[in-house]
Amino acid sequence: MKRDKWSQTAFFLTLAAMLTVFSVTGAGVGTELPPETLSPTPVESVRPTPRPQPAPTPEPEPPVESEPPAADEWNLILVNRWNPAPEDYELTLKKLNNNQSVDERCYPDLQDMVDACRAAGLTPVICSSYRTQEKQEELFEAKVKKWMDKGYDREEAEREASNLVAIPGTSEHQVGLAVDIVDIDNQNLNESQEDTAVQKWLMEHSWEYGFILRYPSDKSELTGISYEPWHYRYVGKEAAREIYEQGICLEEYLAERG
Ligand SMILES: [Zn+2]
Numbered sequence: 508m509k510r511d512k513w514s515q516t517a518f519f520l521t522l523a524a525m526l527t528v529f530s531v532t533g534a535g536v537g538t539e540l541p542p543e544t545l546s547p548t549p550v551e552s553v554r555p556t557p558r559p560q561p562a563p564t565p566e567p568e569p570p571v572e573s574e575p576p577a578a579d580e581w582n583l584i585l586v587n588r589w590n591p592a593p594e595d596y597e598l599t600l601k602k603l604n605n606n607q608s609v610d611e612r613c614y615p616d617l618q619d620m621v622d623a624c625r626a627a628g629l630t631p632v633i634c635s636s637y638r639t640q641e642k643q644e645e646l647f648e649a650k651v652k653k654w655m656d657k658g659y660d661r662e663e664a665e666r667e668a669s670n671l672v673a674i675p676g677t678s679e680h681q682v683g684l685a686v687d688i689v690d691i692d693n694q695n696l697n698e699s700q701e702d703t704a705v706q707k708w709l710m711e712h713s714w715e716y717g718f719i720l721r722y723p724s725d726k727s728e729l730t731g732i733s734y735e736p737w738h739y740r741y742v743g744k745e746a747a748r749e750i751y752e753q754g755i756c757l758e759e760y761l762a763e764r765g
Pocket of ligand 1: 635680685686687737738739
């Protein structure tokens with residue numbers, strides 16, 4: 508009898524211990540998810556989709572806190588979706604031959620870069636440069652409309668559009684330091700641009716003239732803009748060299764300098 512009672516107690520103690528272990532591991536407070544839940548499991552959808560459902564893209568938070576550059580570092584001004592261009596931003600424009608214009612301070616280096624590209628036997632075309640707020644609004648609105656035509660509501664359409672065209676007030680084109688350059692043989696602003704001879708040359712040499720490929724394919728989360736193998740931003744030769752050599756984007760460069 509005594510012995511039975513003892514084994515009964517032991518049984519319950521063991522059971523209690525097992526339950527405790529189970530509940531601790533099962534509750535998983537702060538523990539990592541099992542690996543299989545990290546990769547998306549393909550689920551076959553049998554429900555008809557009434558209209559394209561955008562992946563819920565949350566309003567992005569600034570992924571890198573960057574120190575604003577000093578006032579005299581005009582070439583390092585950070586303009587992105589989290590840092591609009593100052594409304595009273597002043598610049599002097601220099602007109603290019605083809606009706607484009609840029610901040611006159613980056614003009615000599617831009618001219619050198621274009622000359623060198625031509626000397627390599629190529630034909631770069633600057634298809635976009637300085638833009639007014641109105642022009643940026645027009646471009647943004649056109650992109651929003653495209654998404655709304657696909658069935659998205661205004662808010663969703665604006666969110667999708669903002670990954671492709673900077674929200675008015677947040678485009679570097681508005682401070683005259685950005686140029687969109689394409690190859691005369693392919694003037695499409697899409698990823699096919701990266702295979703053109705002009706882009707290959709620019710990606711290799713633009714830093715020598717103080718320009719960086721501003722929206723690389725692997726930095727979209729930090730820049731807030733999708734890959735654009737045609738958009739170059741003037742940052743000056745010193746910064747461009749470091750950004751190029753380290754394979755970082757402007758946001759990371761500014762955060763590094765602290
Ligand atoms: Zn651009």
